[in-house]
Amino acid sequence: MRSYHQYCAIAKTLDVIGDRWNLLIVRELLLQGPSRYTDLHQGLPGIATNLLAERLRDLESNGIIAREEAPPPIATTLFRLTPRGLELKDIIYELGRWGAPLMTEPDEHDVYRDTWLALPVRLFVNDRTPDEPPVTIELRTGAEPITVETREGNVHTRPGAAANPDLILTGAPQLVVGVLTGQLSLTTARARGLRTRGNAKVLVRLQPGSPQRTPGSG
Amino acid sequence: MRSYHQYCAIAKTLDVIGDRWNLLIVRELLLQGPSRYTDLHQGLPGIATNLLAERLRDLESNGIIAREEAPPPIATTLFRLTPRGLELKDIIYELGRWGAPLMTEPDEHDVYRDTWLALPVRLFVNDRTPDEPPVTIELRTGAEPITVETREGNVHTRPGAAANPDLILTGAPQLVVGVLTGQLSLTTARARGLRTRGNAKVLVRLQPGSPQRTPGSG
């Protein structure tokens, strides 16, 4: 990329990951794990295919990602984060935490992927009563459900349905985010189309108090 | 800027602060406090003046910074971070922590400003024996000295000379960073031109162990 040519830790970091799309590529690899080129391309709506190829080259030469020839049955190239690339996790988390409040005013043109919801939920919400038995909430905002679980005072998210969820939230992602982050009351969200099934009282447990920092992977 | 048009917390954040120069402007305002246009311009070597003006407009319209007409004796416009802009501190710190290891291989063409050193030092170094009496180290890497102090287990930095420093380090910034982060031995650094005055043993106290997270402002 174009370097800032400044002897400064911030500038040096931005020299490596400041280019357009770079941090979103890291986001995809963090959320999805090792990925094929085509899957990255589909997880990054709007990127030109030549730019994706170029960015992957740059990130590889900077030691952020590595490519790996997977044997059958995959039989294709996989891109994965290196240990150094994984260290960008805290940066991604801070970006997600700062951006969570922006999620309540979505743009009409915005593209949405289910897995993207995991970040604001995990980072902005915390378990206020960690001593009570764990709760499980299933979020249905699109094609694939997401499961939110409390575990030892932390909030974890993972793709897929839950076995025995205490609560199921179905509706537009901004309604789900609004309710989970406490920016939207349950009454208002319901009036705007959110549907709930199960025990909605567990929601008071997951509210932004002192947000958790650098939660575990998952 | 050009939006990613993705309903994702990371993408939304980058829509606001992902443009080139934006985070470095925030860096300057964090390190220097409220600043005049000219001082920002001189603290951001390489930025075109039209770009600085445009970025300041963008950041203001996004609620990150505010401009303020200061009365005499300043009698000019000051740019300062809003509370929302101050919340970017954690992002800046994570960027600085990640970039600190890159500081040992400087480029010949890199520009340097004394205050930039504060970030990697404060973020990458911690006090291993917080119960012992505090130590003070003065860094002389350019025109203006920087003071490093331990206080209740945290490491603080501030511009200016120290009253009674335990140690004074004089030399190129990469030597100072290398020694403080433990990437360079004192012997090697001295051989490359680092000069020390005082009790060099206090350096073993300030080494990267479990790096401190989100230290207080200062």
Next chain:
DNA sequence: CAGCATCCGCTTTGATACTG
């Protein structure tokens, strides 16, 4: 089909000059 490279029109950036 997966993983690119090439071409092209548009936008953004950087350098410089100029202004209230």
Next chain:
DNA sequence: CAGTATCAAAGCGGATGCTG
């Protein structure tokens, strides 16, 4: 001091084509 104005160069996005 605090910007605007201008313009060449680089970067980006979209379409398309190539190769295993």
